Amino acid sequence: MKRLKCYILTIVALFSLAGYAQTDPLNGKRIAVIGDSYVKNHVDPMENTWHYKFARKHGMEYFNYGINGSSMAYTSPRWGTAMYIRYKEMPDNLDYVFVIGGHNDSSKLDSIGGLDVFKERVGILCQGLIERYPAAKIYFFTRWNCKDFQGSNAEKIVDAMIEVCGNYSIPVLDCARQGGIYAHSDAFRKLYFQRPEDNAHLNSKGHDRFLNVAESFILKH
Incomplete structure (x- = not known):
């Protein structure tokens, strides 16, 4: 099994607003994000990701898996x-865990079984x-939507994640339907994705x- 390359960054707040660090309840908390290229950020810098920016904004210690x-x-x-196996390689004593996945499982359902x-x-x-992590706050995030989403394996994976997380009382954001990311739109992808033909990154x-x-969803829970 290949050794994982874990990117570990301690986020130092760049804001100097009086009392911000003391009043933000997330300041100094440890957060790990595990996932696919939505987390690694494909060919772009990891520092461009929303979860890195979230951690930086709130002065959190950030681990990227x-x-x-x-x-x-x-x-x-x-x-x-x-x-579901490699989560064990994440550090102990985390305060927040984000799981972002499902995109690659959509095309591998037969291989999965x-x-x-x-x-x-x-x-x-x-x-x-x-x-x-019994004391941590755990959140799941589904994949985006796609062209011909309804009835597709992508939809089945999204709904399966929502069902299973619900069984464990874990908040899950349905990014396909509630994320405001229109991955099915050619015009949208030209503006917001790494490549016009890209429907993931x-x-x-x-x-x-x-x-x-994402921040609204996280803070609400």
Whole structure:
């Protein structure tokens, strides 16, 4: 099994507003984000991602466990160990855990063994995170939508994540339907994605747009 390259960054707040660090309840908290290229950020700098910007804004210690091509439920010879296994390589004593995934599982349902196996493995991930980080706040984020989303494997994966996370009382943001990211739109992708033909990877402007949605969801919970 390939050793994971973990990007660890201590976020130093650049703001000097009087009392901000003392009043922000997230300041100094430890956050780890595990996922696929939505987390690694594909070919763009990781510092452009919304979750890095969120951590920086709030003065948090940030750990990035994103791997391009990674799946939640499928261990790939090329892309490495599935998230439901490799979450164990994250550090102890985390205050926040974000799980961002499902995009690559959508095209690998046959290799995974079907939707029921996917749900079972996401359940293993949920239970494992709760047991390892009982005091942490855990959040899941689904993939974006896509062209012909309705009835597709992408929709099935999104709905499966929502169902399983609900069984474990874990908040999950349905980014496909509530994220404000129109990955099915050619015009939208030209503005907010790393490449016009890309339907997965936001550019810096796209991450800024989604940050507002994600931050509202996180702080609400």
